[in-house]
Amino acid sequence: MALRSALLAGLAVQATAVWLAGVNIAGCDIGMNTTGYYDPEDSYNGEYGCPTTVGPTQMQHFASVDSFNVFRLPVAWQSLVNNDLVTNELDSTFMEEYDAIVQACLDTGAHCIIDIHNYARWWGEIVGQGGPSADELAATWSQIAAKYASESNIIFGTMNEPHDLDIGTWAATLQTVVYAIRDAGATSQLIFLSGTNYANAISFPTDSGPTLQSIVNRDGTTTNLIFELHQYFDSAGGIYTYCNDPEATGFETTGDYLRSIGRQAFVGELGGGNGQDCIDIICPVLDVLNDYGDVFLGWTSWAAGNWWPDYELSEVPDGDTDVAIVSSCFAPKFAES
Numbered sequence: 001m002a003l004r005s006a007l008l009a010g011l012a013v014q015a016t017a018v019w020l021a022g023v024n025i026a027g028c029d030i031g032m033n034t035t036g037y038y039d040p041e042d043s044y045n046g047e048y049g050c051p052t053t054v055g056p057t058q059m060q061h062f063a064s065v066d067s068f069n070v071f072r073l074p075v076a077w078q079s080l081v082n083n084d085l086v087t088n089e090l091d092s093t094f095m096e097e098y099d100a101i102v103q104a105c106l107d108t109g110a111h112c113i114i115d116i117h118n119y120a121r122w123w124g125e126i127v128g129q130g131g132p133s134a135d136e137l138a139a140t141w142s143q144i145a146a147k148y149a150s151e152s153n154i155i156f157g158t159m160n161e162p163h164d165l166d167i168g169t170w171a172a173t174l175q176t177v178v179y180a181i182r183d184a185g186a187t188s189q190l191i192f193l194s195g196t197n198y199a200n201a202i203s204f205p206t207d208s209g210p211t212l213q214s215i216v217n218r219d220g221t222t223t224n225l226i227f228e229l230h231q232y233f234d235s236a237g238g239i240y241t242y243c244n245d246p247e248a249t250g251f252e253t254t255g256d257y258l259r260s261i262g263r264q265a266f267v268g269e270l271g272g273g274n275g276q277d278c279i280d281i282i283c284p285v286l287d288v289l290n291d292y293g294d295v296f297l298g299w300t301s302w303a304a305g306n307w308w309p310d311y312e313l314s315e316v317p318d319g320d321t322d323v324a325i326v327s328s329c330f331a332p333k334f335a336e337s
């Protein structure tokens with residue numbers, strides 16, 4: 001017995017695994033396109049907006065059935081500030097709706113990622129590079145940070161999937177945002193920082209990591225400044241239900257890179273359809289993330305939330321029954337960890 005306990009204790013120390021795992025609960029972002037145009041009427045006449053009703057039910061399901069402990073809550077920047085960056089004040093009516101989803105997330109005991117889902121853009125223009133200034137994005141974040149400063153399980157997902165921009169200038173924008181969040185009193189929560197190429201996980205060591213690693217807290221440390229990475233497996237960025245692009249070795253390279261610079265990352269989006277092809281590619285990726293659990297904090301798959309019935313990558317559960325990719329990969333691989 002003593003030997004077995006000692007062995008188990010030894011294993012527990014050596015075993016690495018991700019700490020956080022869960023799902024995106026989409027909806028407050030639906031209608032945002034990759035150039036930062038936001039038209040909620042664009043999809044199904046606006047029928048599928050914020051997951052006000054379905055989101056809380058789904059999060060309770062995922063927390064209790066799958067033991068998931070993190071949810072990412074995408075939201076349009078335009079909604080947060082009532083499409084007005086001159087006043088740039090959180091819109092109280094919208095915030096009531098969004099905060100109810102955030103509170104439902106917190107009520108499950110999970111960590112909750114507030115994700116401004118704007119691709120580093122506002123109506124087609126790049127933040128800090130011809131569009132709104134870094135200070136304007138920081139001013140929005142400052143108010144969000146102040147509102148949630150006392151909630152240790154809130155994570156600030158500063159920007160979803162930047163792309164086609166100057167990475168050095170983008171890093172300066174993110175630095176302004178980090179200072180604003182910390183100065184607003186959110187001194188210790190996790191902040192996620194996304195690089196270019198849609199936060200691509202595999203290209204991160206070359207296209208974004210070397211630049212983003214210079215972003216610091218006010219005291220010069222990088223404590224709780226976490227890189228956000230995304231990856232899909234259909235060679236089209238997460239549009240199709242098939243998976244034909246194995247990337248497992250890429251995650252090992254990214255994990256080695258993170259170890260070499262002493263930093264951590266979170267995979268804010270990854271996913272695929274429910275066929276065997278995706279199960280065969282995504283399950284091993286989750287093994288790699290567990291093996292590199294010292295540098296990969298965890299992941300949120302894409303996506304549950306307020307989707308139309310035939311959405312390609314829907315992970316909306318049917319009652320308490322999960323879709324295949326969740327029941328075959330995401331839930332069991334997290335349970336193993």
Ligand SMILES: *[C@@H]1O[C@H](CO)[C@@H](O)[C@H](O)[C@H]1NC(C)=O
Pocket residue numbers: 033034035037
């Ligand atoms: C985004 O929406 C705008 C406005 O409808 C449109 O002009 C633009 O082409 C769209 N961009 C993409 C990449 O879908």
